[in-house]
Amino acid sequence: MYLRITKFVIAPGAEPASSSPCPAVLPSEVTRCQTGAMFEHKAQPDWVAVEEYLSTAVVLPNAALKHAVQSALDAGMPSIEVAPNAGKLLKMLVQLSGARRVLEIGTLAGFSAIWMAQGLPDDGRLVTCEYLPKHAEIARANVDMAGVGHKVDIRIGPALETLAALAEDPERDEPFDFVFIDADKENDSNYLDWAIRLGRPGTVIVMDNVIWEGAILDPSMDEVNAPGIVGALEMMGKDPRLDATAIQTVGSKGWDGFALARVV
Ligand code: SAH
Ligand code: DHB
Ligand code: MG
DSSP states (O other): OOOEEEEEEEETTTOOEEEEEEEHSOOTTTHHHEEEEEOOOOOOOHHHHHHHHIIIIIIIHHHHHHHHHEEEEEEEESSOOOOHHHHHHHHHHHHTTTTTTEEEEEESSSHEEEEHHHHHHTOOOEEESOOHHHHHHHHHHHHTTTOOOOGEEEEESOOHHHHHHHOOOOOOOOOOSSSEESOGGGGGHHHHHHHHHHHHHSSSSEEEEGGGGGGGOOOOOTTTTHHHOOOOOOOHHOTTTEEEEEEEEETTTTEEEEEEEEEE
């Protein structure tokens, strides 16, 4: 038996000794216990070579960003942060939209958080939601090392609970201007709904992983995540509160893509 948050397969014993199988460790509403194969993202070598060229020639991630990726590898975390060119796009979208309040769902080691925080003004704020304390701890060190720690608030817990708490938080004086959704795909539509509720007309929403190796056309490829992604894409098309597009990409993360939505 393995614990699984989308791609995370946490072998029994990898968590603190007090951990017991699934329900005790992970909140039932956001996870499932599964046995069997993980969903694979397949990167072709030429896609990776082109991405590396673009990263070196155009994107220019700084040393702190490179360190964040390495720290995740060293800690045995999955390499599922956004690609550098996608991270730079997030930073530029934050800048171009003039965002001052950013919400992220899914922190991992803080790679995308650092990019987005680099796009914020010095008094801007990014709240990022992470379920696993180990990920949050590594992300904290990484955002601090990157010199953007004063802008970043990492909230540990199941994101649906954190989002509900944010909605009730009297300290949250302003709506979020920009939201990046990148956690458990089963909850993508719930996160989209929260992004709208915590945002305002004009809020920009980016959702990662909306192609999932084409599994959106064949949910039998991944019966856990694909229906969640498809549900969110359908919502983007139908919900009158949103206007949206979706872009497919290839690179080190395989065949995937992102959706871009604007709260109407
Ligand atoms: N945005 C990151 C990558 C996030 S990977 C980057 O590009 O750098 C997804 C993260 O979401 C993982 O760290 C995982 O632990 C977390 N996660 C998964 N399900 C979650 C949930 N229900 N609540 C909060 N975090 C969750
Ligand atoms: C996975 C999750 C992601 O957010 C991502 O960008 C790539 C892969 C995964 O769970 O497999
Ligand atoms: Mg992702």
